[in-house]
Amino acid sequence: xxxxxxxxxxxxxxxxxxxxxxxxxxxxxxxxxxxxxxxxxxxxxxxxxxxxxxxxxxxxxxxxxxxxxxxxxxxxxxxxxxxxxxxxxxxxxxxxxxxxxxxxxxxxxxxxxxxxxxxxxxxxxxxxxxxxxxxxxxxxxxxxxxxxxxxxxxxxxxxxxxxxxxxxxxxxxxxxxxxxxxxxxxxxxxxxxxxxxxxxxx
Numbered sequence: 001x002x003x004x005x006x007x008x009x010x011x012x013x014x015x016x017x018x019x020x021x022x023x024x025x026x027x028x029x030x031x032x033x034x035x036x037x038x039x040x041x042x043x044x045x046x047x048x049x050x051x052x053x054x055x056x057x058x059x060x061x062x063x064x065x066x067x068x069x070x071x072x073x074x075x076x077x078x079x080x081x082x083x084x085x086x087x088x089x090x091x092x093x094x095x096x097x098x099x100x101x102x103x104x105x106x107x108x109x110x111x112x113x114x115x116x117x118x119x120x121x122x123x124x125x126x127x128x129x130x131x132x133x134x135x136x137x138x139x140x141x142x143x144x145x146x147x148x149x150x151x152x153x154x155x156x157x158x159x160x161x162x163x164x165x166x167x168x169x170x171x172x173x174x175x176x177x178x179x180x181x182x183x184x185x186x187x188x189x190x191x192x193x194x195x196x197x198x199x200x201x202x
């Protein structure tokens with residue numbers, strides 16, 4: 001999957017059992033394989049809350065959470081976390097709009113690409129010792145960066161691409177009566193509509 005060549009949005013349609021969730025998992029894996037964790041963040045949302053459905057329903061994307069690029073995994077049956085997600089996503093869109101301005105995000109992202117290409121495995125230590133060249137970005141993946149580049153990053157932090165992957169969007173935006181996630185549906189829909197309008201900033 002190529003976010004620049006294929007565009008910022010992708011819609012996968014299909015009834016239950018059609019392989020839609022498996023395809024989304026493949027897209028997540030493809031995106032992660034093509035980019036470093038400090039350059040790409042993935043937010044995974046399972047729209048079906050599992051109420052009144054088979055065991056395990058509503059957790060189709062959970063198997064992707066071991067990918068280091070994944071920052072959050074949400075299930076629609078948690079209205080508190082879903083409402084917090086909607087507020088955070090709206091705030092992030094506003095912040096990026098202020099930083100990027102009218103510039104195309106793909107060009108801005110390329111121009112602000114972090115120097116250094118070496119990515120080390122995640123470890124329990126977190127931060128390195130010595131001259132401080134080894135630091136932990138928000139993904140907790142250690143990467144090697146010259147001290148000067150780090151100082152520049154602190155002054156103007158790079159914006160990683162942020163991809164929101166939703167499995168079963170219909171169930172997310174129109175939850176069934178009695179669904180625990182129904183109270184948060186409105187705020188989530190508004191946040192996702194904002195992504196549809198300005199998704200190129202993510």
